[in-house]
Amino acid sequence: MPFLAVTVVAVAAFLPLVVTSSYILSVGVTMFLYLVAAMSLNVIYGLLGLLSLAHIAFWGIGGYFTVIAVMDLGLSFWVALPLAGLFAGVVSIAVGFPALRLNRHSFVVVTLIFALLTTLVARDWVSLTRGPMGIPGIPSPYFFGHEIAGAYSFYYLAGAFALVSLLLLYLFFTSRIADTMRAINQSEDLARSQGVNPTAYKLLAFFLSAFFTAMAGGILAFNQRVIDPLIFDFFFMQAFLIMVIVGGRGSFVGVLVAGAVMSILPEVLRFSVDLRMVLYGLALLAFVTWAPNGLAGWIRERREERLRSELRQ
């Protein structure tokens, strides 16, 4: 497993030296950002079973915050980006308190309302966001005097960001903190009877999911060089959600694989955006029907069946 991971990272790192097509590199950029966004959705939805429709809001907030911080406040991109993560994290706590008061269903509703509200703000608070026209002419970030512009350098920026984020998230998914979240997801009453305070874990998960997604959204905006309310498009939400479900809720490796395949495959097949939605929809239907726990769940269930028959003997 570690060998495979190192190989994949090495291949990804040397790819731009071999492949010069900026189209392929831009697919890579998208994949890196989607992977981080999907994996952070996997924290709140996968580990805790809390379907956060606010995920798309944090993605967009991250984009707008970074752009406005750089263009209007004059901050460096490298400061603005983590600030955007922190800002989204703080917002997630503020939304999380009321959203978590009742139950899982109210959480979905409150996060949906929040997502709709942020879209409205992006469209109607014209003095801040320039409304539906969006903010064009986003400047390139500079890295030690080196301009980051074009697919080649964004490939490395997004790739390095994804590598660091996914390493941190991997450490998280394999920690006891994540285990306690899985426990809460399986039986909140049992966890409480054992001394766990579920709200603290839910807020932490929500914070982390907002933090990483917002930074991914920030890089997306600078890559596009323009940001408008379309960053809140439900397409993104749907894509992240399907990656998590197909990969297997709560599984790091499953979502990593599903995220990569679902980012690359439609490009390879040259599907239009509409056709891509159809493909995603079909994949979702197939998995919900035949493997509701995703790739990882399917493999786990096969293993369990074998274990069951072994132990019976």
Place this chain on the structure above:
Amino acid sequence: MNSATPLLEVEGLRKSFAGVHAVDNMSFSVAHNTITGVIGPNGSGKSTTIDCISGFQRPNAGRIRLDGRDITRLTPQKIAKAGLIRTFQTVHIYEAMTLRENLLQAARPFQASGWVADFLRLPGMRREVDAAMVRADELVDMIGLRKYYDAPTRILSYGQKKLVALAAGLMPKPRLLVLDEPVAGVNPTRIREIEEVILNLHAAGESFIIVEHNVEFVMRLCERVIVFVGGSKMTEGDPKSVQQDARVLEAYLGIPA
């Protein structure tokens, strides 16, 4: 602390659901280092009382003290941390986790290291895990399920799951463990072994409240037995006197006095 202070003190407890008194004017207390049995017909308020003691239900009236400390309005997690652990009548375990993971998870909230230590795998966290592993090893042998140690608990039988819940309750060495029908569905030979184990733990200083329909189990284990009828305490005493009490026979066993 002070041995004159009861370990658990329940005073005038009342809980109603939509006007129906599930528990009414319930008072009893439990001394340190004892095994107390609770028996009573179905619907006599045993589980509701446990829910109130452990913070899962808010009582309409009454006081609950653990070792002199008022825990009446605390959340379940705070009560657990204060040292009162309860199990559930309907099996509650982490079905997707292995037996080992179930036991380690049960110890987790009682360990000192926080999120940072967990995330960075600091040495303190590793020591805690090792210590919990030793305890889990003892308990898994005690419930006789070592064969299933690394199997997801989903594959276990109902009785085996009850035993996992029992072992998980014991993991943090609580001051008081409240068991709601711990051996319902457990096979009879295993029940005798569990009795052995509970007696050993009791000898080592553990205190229990055991709600059970298996009267022989209760009578063999407990030094005091409390009888619930219709949401309040009807009587209490040592197993012999309770067993001979005509009112108990009538109310609980349906034998007219």
